[in-house]
Amino acid sequence: MSTVTMEQRKRIHPHKFTLWVGIGSLLMMFAGLTSAYIVKRNQANWQTFDLPQFFWYSTVAIILSSVTIYLAEKAFKQRMMQKYRSLVVTTLVLGILFIVFQLLGFQQLWAKQVTLTANVSYSFMYVIVGLHAAHVLGGLIALIVLFAKAFSVKTRSYNSVPVELVSTYWHFVDVLWIYLLIFLILIR
């Protein structure tokens, strides 16, 4: 059953709006964690550490993936399906690279004795970065669905809403990562 009437089509699509509200909600979770970080930092026993090199590689990967998904969305709307498919695949690969770089970064830190339990500042970093990675994983699942749809021969979709939703979410995790990176660099 369609839940959208003609009258409502003039407004922003309800699913897109839901996503925006959801993004607000996710932001609150990270706001909670980063403010807890700030509160904790001002108390005793807080050790600083340098972020691993791999976090810079992952930053490049996720920024590039944001560009590719933007182009993918544009290609989909222009019905350039061949281009769309390859861009979705590129985004997916870049997303996976991001996760791999984050894990390598964790390994680098761990090797330098920056472990989960050694100091509360380390714990915070692992929880915050890890939780962000979990949200990127969620985005990857959505990308895989788009990927499967794009290569499906049976169904042909002309509805751009799913693509736009995934794209918005992907930009969100990108911007969120940049915020977290700057936060972790500036506030130590």
Place this chain on the structure above:
Amino acid sequence: MSSAATLQHADVHVSHDAHHEHHHHETFITKYVFSQDHKMIAKQFLVTGIIWAIIGGLFSVIFRLQLGYPEATFPWLEDLLGHWAAGGKLKPEFYYALVTMHGTILVFFVLTAGLSGTFANFLIPLQVGARDMASPMLNMLSYWFFFLSSIIMFCSLFIQTGPASGGWTIYPPLSALGDASTGSILGMDFWLVSMAMFIVSALLGGLNYITTILNMRTKGMSMTRLPLTIWALFFTAVLGVLSFPVLLSGAILLLFDRNLGTSFYLSDIVVAGKILPNEGGSAILFQHLFWFLGHPEVYIILLPAMGMSSEIISVNSRKPIFGYMAMVGSLFAIAILAFLVWAHHMFVTGLNPFLGSVFVLLTLLIAVPSAIKVFNWLTTLWRANIRFTPGMLFAIGFVSLFISGGLTGIFLGNSALDLHLHDTYFVVAHFHIVMGVASFFGMFAGVYHWFPKMFGRYLNNTMAYIHFWVTIVGAYLIFWPMHYQGLSGMPRRYYDFSSWISFNQFSGLNEFISFVAMIVFAAQLLFVFNFFYSMFKGRKVTDSNPWGANTLEWTTPINPGHGNWPGEIPEVHRGAYDYAKDGKEFIPQDVPVGDDESKH
């Protein structure tokens, strides 16, 4: 008459989305279990909430037995609870588990999911004029996450070391260390996993409610024409969406502390002579994260009750609600202030006194919008042609309880007074009246008022009146004396007061409170019987608008199908409160404005 208005829509040519009606075959599973119809999901929330309310209420009766009759033994308790009540006497560990679960169940499972889950789902699409929620699929998931969360919490009642028992606020280190109490071993993990599911459910629900209200309103339904129920449910959803994630982040950190050896909340702890390795954590940090949700949560519980009471009071006073915009504005003010007062739960944690005084000011400011609301309810009732339906009685009862409980909030909001009153029965009395019982009254008002729309039948009035009078008199008899106990310093959460000479004077009073609690609980069972009996055997509704109300849900057929309106969705031409206007008793929202109609 609204029936005329409905007819007018029935013969409008078939709309573009009418052919979507009933074109898929519904089986028992798709209709009653994995339903995507917001009305069925609402009923699922309501019935699950009722089951939880019985369990949570029963727990309070059992621990009231311990408080009222600390010397007595009850052999039947051993039959019911096994080794937790060996020899017919409740074990202290299980007393704490009961108190914790009573709080958790009533706050989250009944008054959050059961209340806004039910009425946001049921009323939002019907009152804004939408065929369903923005995303029926997410809506269904919202219920099933709640169900999963319920099952996990329910299972935790049966594990050998007992359910969580560190209080519903799960403060670390009590909740973080298995050594702290038996309930903190496995019970606490169940609690945290269950709450994580619950938060997902609340968020999915909240996203949908907000989107549906802002995005799916029918033609003509501007924001200023929305019924106050919708405004209240809207602010409730906003509060939930912004505050639950913060609790989730607090709970994630707690899970790490419990299971992975981190020290977010733990520092310098000695257990049985051994120093724990945890260093650098702060237990107060958890309290900040918890109460940043915890205080908005109070309004998540209270706002739907306010909204429904406003609507029901106006309908049954046969008068427009007094000060519609002031009602909306005060809801908005309460929603904003809800985020700015959390530290008033923490006046005695060593909070900077200056910061404390800021929170005192912000807390006391809540009295302003609250007073506006009370004033408007009373002026709506003033010289009205009141119909004392059961729904109306409960709505008036809500106003009474909100005044009584709200006034004691002014005492507690003062940090100087709070030093004496915190963690005493004064606090127990305050929040039970203003948040617990008052919200229950809002919920009962809603159930009695919208039951005909939900099930096409009426609840039995005689049972309803007995339910109301026993409950309101009982609630005051239970909680009013607790203020005096608290003023004399009687602490909350104690298992047995009989060993303190200073509290022995209250043993008779405690017994009285426990006795009344049992009677009130019995009255709730009468309601439950009435609910399920009337669902199948109640008097059938014959008029599509039995209360003579203006809102859109009464323009649907008596038993609306999935999609709510068989024809086109009605267009809205006026606000929801055109009662007693131009000599007409009421003018539904879908009636066009006449040429000679006076302006309100």
